[in-house]
Amino acid sequence: MPNHTARDKVRYEIRVHSAPTPIIKYEVIPLELRVLHPPQAQAIRFLAGLAAKYDKQVLNSRPWVCWNCPARAVGLVHTPASYMHNPEPLIIDIVQPVCANGGACDAAARKMMAEEMNF
Numbered sequence: 001m002p003n004h005t006a007r008d009k010v011r012y013e014i015r016v017h018s019a020p021t022p023i024i025k026y027e028v029i030p031l032e033l034r035v036l037h038p039p040q041a042q043a044i045r046f047l048a049g050l051a052a053k054y055d056k057q058v059l060n061s062r063p064w065v066c067w068n069c070p071a072r073a074v075g076l077v078h079t080p081a082s083y084m085h086n087p088e089p090l091i092i093d094i095v096q097p098v099c100a101n102g103g104a105c106d107a108a109a110r111k112m113m114a115e116e117m118n119f
């Protein structure tokens with residue numbers, strides 16, 4: 001069985017569109033989020049904090065191409081799905097590289113994820 005340390009950590013899986021393998025990080029997770037329906041504002045803050053923490057590192061790890069057009073990506077759109085109440089907590093962050101923050105491909109990425117995922 002997982003030891004105490006494992007239970008207090010969440011596996012944060014960053015899946016970049018077009019990347020062959022996910023980037024895996026382990027982060028300490030607040031106990032109050034380890035429930036089926038965590039306080040929403042706090043959960044969103046935690047997820048946004050994780051995305052912000054690794055955003056530049058992921059963006060700079062290779063020359064990404066926009067998910068929606070042939071242009072070089074300059075930003076990332078994060079769409080995290082969380083399973084923090086699991087015995088081994090998991091967050092899957094679907095990341096779409098976009099050619100312009102706030103541009104058409106950015107908007108298309110957000111629209112697609114909003115349609116495909118339910119929280």
Ligand SMILES: [Zn+2]
Pocket residue numbers: 066067068069070071098099100105
């Ligand atoms: Zn684009």
